[in-house]
Amino acid sequence: MSQSFDVVVIGAGPAGYVCAIRAAQNGLKTACVDNWKNLDGKHAFGGTCLNAGCIPSKALLESSEMFHKTQHEFAAHGIKVGNPQMDVAVMQARKAKIVSNLTGGIAALFKSNNVTGIRGTARLLKNGSVDVTDFDDPKKKELLEAKHIVLAAGSEPVELKIAPFDRKDIVDSWGALEFANSPKRLGVIGGGVIGLELGSVWQRLGSQVTILEAMDNFLFMADQQIVQAAAREFKKQELDIRLGAKVTGTDKGKAGISVHYEDKDGKHDIVVDKLIVAVGRRPATSNLLEEGTGVKLDQRGFIQVDEECHTGVKNIWAIGDCVRGPMLAHKGSEEGVMVADLMAGKVAEMNYEVIPSIIYTWPEIAWVGKTEEELKKQGIKYKAGSFPFAANGRAKAMEAAAGMVKILAHADTDEILGVHILGPMASEMIAEAVLAMEFRASAEDIQRTIHAHPTLSEAMHEASLVVDKRAIHAINR
């Protein structure tokens, strides 16, 4: 049994499904093969992002933040709510509904765009065909022929030998999203984006959270001024983050899970009820390729590609988390768009320099472009302007005046080189900066663009003025 297509996309995560839809819109006969199995055993499109990552975590972050506000902020507004309770089951149900809504949405988009969605596990054979094992019946196989093949197999959480997953008490990020109640004591190995977000969720819902980060630097890839300000906020929230803490082993016992770690002060132990391992993700390429396809993997398992996502084998492309670059859904999606356009013979390119990164803690952290540390390292002369939300009317009215906007501009040309935000809605505000940087705008361009009042984005405006020491609403030093 063999079907023939112009394009077969392997993987229906944000990279794969976007690529498939765009390819179909470009007039190519497209199929998208995906094997995601949810906890209920059912198939869903959308990959990690929709099922076990971006979307469910944002739903929980929203619910937990709201609960946190009732306990810590409502009083300031004069709202008396007594003793608010959290029904985790309802929270989880809401999350599940959103996820199923969106994954169903992808199936609908496939249908309306004439993308053939295939539920199964795909493997690229050395003769260039795609072998698909049916999702429901592993004995049923199908062979797909395609002019172009796009590998969008995504990534999976890294497992630690010293803390192997048991899917109950020692869990990966997906498991951490599925707890039925907030654990009394929660340990998190890994203080990166995922560890912070998941730790935040359960800490707001009453867990005592301890995050163990092996590196001495917290969030090393972000601007350190922002990171230090964020660390102070997390401390206020009683998020216990321990740096330089290398976990050496775990033991499960009746009292809970003992986590042994070492830092510069010596050996320590903590006991937790649940342990999340969030030390990173690795490309899910181990069973993707038959020997001899010609597609090369690097030593970490990433598929090697050029800047247009060609693998080096004619008409075989790779996008998303299984190739180099930041493991971000929007990066995967835009690579998908680029490849879909290239396959249709159009001109397309990706601008890897201007990809925003977000951490959905509260306050949120968002950035695009270079950090001060990177600029110093590259010897680029720059000027910086920081404006605190404490001086922003809207933020104060929202009881969310922690954080700041920082703009880094080239000392000579004034071109914006990096924008870093800690604060409310940072994830939304960063879009202005990304657009500005795509157009190679200068800090002066932001100064001369009207920002509505009263808004949070005024802080961006003021920060651009601080770059030239001409802020109106702050004392210029």
Next chain:
Amino acid sequence: MSIEIKVPQLPESIPDATLVSWHKQAGDAVKRDENLVDIETDKVVLECPAPVDGVLKEIRIQGGATVTAGQVIAILEPGAVAAAKPATALAASSKPPAAVVTETATTLAKSSAATVSTPVSRSDMPLSPSVRRLVEEHQLDPAKIQGSGLDGRLTKGDVLEYINKGGELPASAGSVAQPAQSDAKAAAPMTRAVSGNREDRRVLMTRMRTRIAQRLSESQASTVMLTSFNEVDLSKVMELRTRYKDKFEKQQGVKLGFMSFFVKAVVEALKRYPVVNASSEGNDIIYHDYWDISVAVSTPRGLVTPVLRDADQMNFAEIEKSLTDMASRARDGKITLEELTGGTFTITNGGVFGSLFSTPIINPPQSGILGMHAIKERAVVVDGQVVVRPMMYIAITYDHRIVDGREAVLFLVSIKEQLEDPARLLLQI
């Protein structure tokens, strides 16, 4: 409703002018006020802006031709604007990158007098707020500034650089810089052709100009220059180009210009007459077993001669790619000094500006320079019949101290023969 593009009123009752070079090709989209073609008279170079947005449907008169005031030179179809091309101060043309005026010092004196450019208002070019402010403050013409931003937009940095830099790139002695559109800081001052005004204006030479003057004098003083001429029937080359240009561009990724043909012919001729590829030093003649061809390129800051190293080992596509790359980097000021120095022989092309016949000046320590000129349809005799052929005069100026007339003349004949029968380029005979 098609619009006829006519030669504008010529100043001071000058009878005729030369169409220098088209900045747009037939079929290109043009925007209102975009300069279509430069028209050169003895005293001034005029621009011919498009009156409205549209498509340049037909070019009636080719670059290099003589025109009179009011003459129809092109047809513009208003309205339909295809893909907007990025606006830069330099015309993005598909012609070979070598665009150099090679005039002797005397001709230079005449043409350097006045370069009046009618300022083209780029009201349709999107300018960001900071760029608008700088343009306003410094009274700049954005059309003259090279944009490095998205789609060729001007960034604040581009404008600041334009304001700060005077524009310094090493000038070569063999040719003199006189680009049709000079930027605000360089070369000749703006003069209005006002009748009745008999004052003298004393203007200090720019650094660039001083350096050019110096090198030209040195060249003239140290070498014994003599120029010999010949003419080439380029019909076969043009036929080849017409037949294969699309395929070439598709498969090789670069346009097939004339320069690759000329470079190949030159290298072959240099191999046959090695003294033309040699340099002189004191009492020694230094023969070079390599062929590094300097190709003159006009940039807004002046003339530069990037070198095609080991041109004998380059194929057509490599030559075109290399020239395109070096020319654009030279115009952006991003070319390195190493890429501009050395060279065993130079090719210069005054034809783009309309020169028919000229005596180029040698670039010491080289011993020869080939001058290419405008291609003109002329009546010539072939097999006893008068036919019309696209002819180009070619000139070699050579250092008679080490190169004799025999070698120089035969060198030129070899180039003529190879280009008139391109199979010889393939067979290297």
